Ligand code: SF4
């Protein structure tokens with residue numbers, strides 16, 4: 001079964017996010033760790049209405065998530081470049 005890897009957080013680091021995030025009012029550039037990602041690589045805004053909608057839409061995708069965080073960072077970065 002394919003599910004999100006607990007403690008990964010690559011999709012909160014690799015992609016750029018254009019919507020405002022509490023603490024990052026202009027969103028975040030690609031490759032920058034979101035300030036809401038805690039030390040355990042979990043979102044501090046889970047279940048918080050201030051969590052950007054785009055975050056709730058990013059679902060586990062084996063083609064982007066790979067087998068490790070390192071792979072996910074590479075794959076999402078490549079995808080980000082390909083879609084801009
Ligand atoms: S990159 Fe994939 S596995 Fe990692 S946290 Fe995001 S959805 Fe989960």
Ligand code: SF4
Pocket residue numbers: 011012013017021034035036037038042043044045046051052055056
């Ligand atoms: S707000 Fe939460 S889900 Fe969205 S990028 Fe930041 S840590 Fe990840």
